[in-house]
Amino acid sequence: MMGHRAGRVRAVVEGITPAVDAGRFPVKRILGDLVTVHARAFADGHDVVSARLLHRHERDREWHTEPMSPLANDVFRGQFRVETLGRHVFTVCAWVDHVTTWQRAVARKHAAGRHLEVDFLHGAALGRRLAQHADAADAKTLIDWADAIVERSRTPAERYALSQNEALAEVARRCPDPGLLATAEPPLVVVVDAERARFSSWYELFPRSTSGEHGRHGTLADCAARLSYVADMGFDVLYLPPIHAIGRSERKGANNLPRGRDEDPGSPWAIGDDGLGHKSVHPALGTLEDFSRLVTRATDVGVAIALDLAFQCSPDHPYVREHPEWFLMRPDGTIQYAENPPKQYQDIYPFHFETDAWAALWDELKSIVEFWIDQGVHIFRVDNPHTKPFAFWEWLIADVKHRQPDVIFLSEAFARPNVMYRLAKLGFTQSYTYFTWRNTKHELTEYLRELTTPPVDDFLRASFWPNTPDILSEYLQMGGRPAFVIRLVLAATTSSSYGIYGPAFELMERTPREPGSEEYRDSEKYQLRHWDLERGDSLRDLITRINRIRQESPALQRNDELTFHSVANDALIAYSKSAPALREDGHEVVITVVNLDPHHHQSGWVELDLDVLGIEPNTPFQVHDLLSGARHLWNGARNFVALDPQHSPAHIFRVRRRVRTERDFDYFM
Numbered sequence: 001m002m003g004h005r006a007g008r009v010r011a012v013v014e015g016i017t018p019a020v021d022a023g024r025f026p027v028k029r030i031l032g033d034l035v036t037v038h039a040r041a042f043a044d045g046h047d048v049v050s051a052r053l054l055h056r057h058e059r060d061r062e063w064h065t066e067p068m069s070p071l072a073n074d075v076f077r078g079q080f081r082v083e084t085l086g087r088h089v090f091t092v093c094a095w096v097d098h099v100t101t102w103q104r105a106v107a108r109k110h111a112a113g114r115h116l117e118v119d120f121l122h123g124a125a126l127g128r129r130l131a132q133h134a135d136a137a138d139a140k141t142l143i144d145w146a147d148a149i150v151e152r153s154r155t156p157a158e159r160y161a162l163s164q165n166e167a168l169a170e171v172a173r174r175c176p177d178p179g180l181l182a183t184a185e186p187p188l189v190v191v192v193d194a195e196r197a198r199f200s201s202w203y204e205l206f207p208r209s210t211s212g213e214h215g216r217h218g219t220l221a222d223c224a225a226r227l228s229y230v231a232d233m234g235f236d237v238l239y240l241p242p243i244h245a246i247g248r249s250e251r252k253g254a255n256n257l258p259r260g261r262d263e264d265p266g267s268p269w270a271i272g273d274d275g276l277g278h279k280s281v282h283p284a285l286g287t288l289e290d291f292s293r294l295v296t297r298a299t300d301v302g303v304a305i306a307l308d309l310a311f312q313c314s315p316d317h318p319y320v321r322e323h324p325e326w327f328l329m330r331p332d333g334t335i336q337y338a339e340n341p342p343k344q345y346q347d348i349y350p351f352h353f354e355t356d357a358w359a360a361l362w363d364e365l366k367s368i369v370e371f372w373i374d375q376g377v378h379i380f381r382v383d384n385p386h387t388k389p390f391a392f393w394e395w396l397i398a399d400v401k402h403r404q405p406d407v408i409f410l411s412e413a414f415a416r417p418n419v420m421y422r423l424a425k426l427g428f429t430q431s432y433t434y435f436t437w438r439n440t441k442h443e444l445t446e447y448l449r450e451l452t453t454p455p456v457d458d459f460l461r462a463s464f465w466p467n468t469p470d471i472l473s474e475y476l477q478m479g480g481r482p483a484f485v486i487r488l489v490l491a492a493t494t495s496s497s498y499g500i501y502g503p504a505f506e507l508m509e510r511t512p513r514e515p516g517s518e519e520y521r522d523s524e525k526y527q528l529r530h531w532d533l534e535r536g537d538s539l540r541d542l543i544t545r546i547n548r549i550r551q552e553s554p555a556l557q558r559n560d561e562l563t564f565h566s567v568a569n570d571a572l573i574a575y576s577k578s579a580p581a582l583r584e585d586g587h588e589v590v591i592t593v594v595n596l597d598p599h600h601h602q603s604g605w606v607e608l609d610l611d612v613l614g615i616e617p618n619t620p621f622q623v624h625d626l627l628s629g630a631r632h633l634w635n636g637a638r639n640f641v642a643l644d645p646q647h648s649p650a651h652i653f654r655v656r657r658r659v660r661t662e663r664d665f666d667y668f669m
């Protein structure tokens with residue numbers, strides 16, 4: 001049977017947003033963000049309902065409260081700012097607002113010429129009752145008001161004016177009767193990450209290919225020497241594939257040959273050899289002390305080290321000998337190696353997560369993450385997380401981030417959409433996407449709209465990669481230099497986080513292992529490579545310019561204001577981003593136009609949505625091409641663009657509005 005207190009509660013709260021799967025998973029935000037909350041709140045009858053927003057960090061005991069404003073159709077809106085990393089909780093409470101209801105009734109009676117003496121007495125009683133739940137200052141305000149409104153020495157007009165005092169309503173909303181509050185339970189959760197979780201530029205390289213000498217295995221010291229090259233291009237994250245010892249049994253040869261030669265280095269993802277496992281550095285790369293020096297040097301130049309987290313073993317990993325129960329035994333008594341038919345990975349043993357010893361396995365894998373955090377790594381690119389249980393990742397990530405809330409996990413899961421989304425929901429900070437295979441205007445437009453609007457953008461942060469060591473797309477294979485430039489511009493301007501696998505990207509490596517394959521010929525995954533970083537045709541300077549544009553443009557550092565603009569030519573795509581800017585006009589707009597055809601000159605009329613851009617119709621404005629430096633004067637919504645892919649397949653325009661000053665002359669902001 002409903003309790004006495006519950007029986008007095010007439011308000012209802014429902015439909016709170018943002019929420020992921022009705023609150024099953026947290027929403028994601030960045031430190032300093034304003035969290036905008038909407039909820040439906042209503043009650044039986046015609047009484048006015050008020051609502052307020054409650055929020056706190058999970059470590060805090062006391063709730064912070066924010067007022068909520070009524071919109072329409074029983075919807076309320078409130079905001080709070082998240083200023084601490086980690087998990088925050090929030091909810092909404094509502095109640096029948098008897099004071100506001102009374103004020104409106106008094107106003108209607110007054111308009112009808114009704115006698116209000118009884119209503120004044122009723123109002124005074126309401127004020128005194130609410131004063132019982134108020135702090136000292138508000139209680140005094142309420143009691144003084146109650147005394148004043150029934151004071152017969154005042155004229156009826158004065159008493160009516162007191163009844164309509166909005167300050168009274170505000171005080172009353174601060175101290176509702178606790179017995180009448182309807183509070184949504186359980187609270188919803190917001191996970192707050194550092195800015196790098198939203199805005200980052202990643203560069204991937206293989207340390208063993210950084211020696212600069214043909215045939216010599218690179219070291220972590222060589223990798224440290226490469227840091228200035230990476231930092232000078234404007235990347236702030238250097239991602240390293242696994243740096244651990246590599247197994248010798250079933251070691252793969254060049255181009256993924258089933259049997260390698262003795263001198264072949266093997267795949268870094270075949271982890272473990274000669275007593276060394278996931279908590280070690282490959283002896284040919286150096287020592288843990290060398291890794292520590294690499295991390296320190298990277299920090300000095302403004303680059304964070306991201307490490308590959310591959311939960312799998314070579315046949316020679318110590319775990320295979322010490323914990324055979326963690327692996328799946330085949331009927332012939334051998335351990336099941338990894339397969340993705342027709343591909344076979346005889347050099348890799350996956351963990352068997354359905355083992356009876358799963359708890360010990362989970363603890364050991366978490367200890368690997370904790371070990372590398374202790375070595376200064378706070379960013380992990382997770383290899384194939386979709387082949388491990390969802391429950392495992394939800395537990396591991398929550399536990400790690402509870403202790404170290406700035407840690408970032410990038411999910412490398414090119415799986416079905418529901419699987420990718422589930423991984424993002426349960427805790428992965430960023431996610432690889434299908435961007436690599438979205439090439440047409442329709443594909444890009446639809447996919448980006450999906451990723452940058454609710455509900456998806458509440459839980460998934462996209463990381464766009466034009467290439468990876470595993471993926472050389474057909475578009476890059478067939479499109480020559482323009483294709484690399486096009487995909488670079490798209491990745492860097494549509495997504496606030498992006499990355500490239502280099503030096504293969506800037507040197508435009510585009511030869512597949514065989515026709516129809518997305519594998520590189522002579523892939524670094526299986527052999528050492530020597531890269532000529534000083535090649536005259538390198539995209540290094542262009543990448544540097546684009547990363548500088550990103551660093552100087554707040555609009556490109558977020559995805560929530562992405563808008564597509566119409567172009568009749570399907571080979572041209574146009575879109576804009578906007579954000580508050582530290583400039584006199586207070587708002588920055590960047591418009592990007594890209595020729596998606598790497599082979600042919602394309603032109604067309606761009607139809608801008610001026611309302612979105614904040615530009616008055618028929619008002620001239622200047623667009624500054626941040627790639628070429630050129631400036632153009634545009635007027636109105638319709639403007640002509642022509643792009644030659646061999647010269648420059650894209651424009652990145654910063655909009656400069658015309659402003660009239662007190663001296664009555666025009667200039668551009």
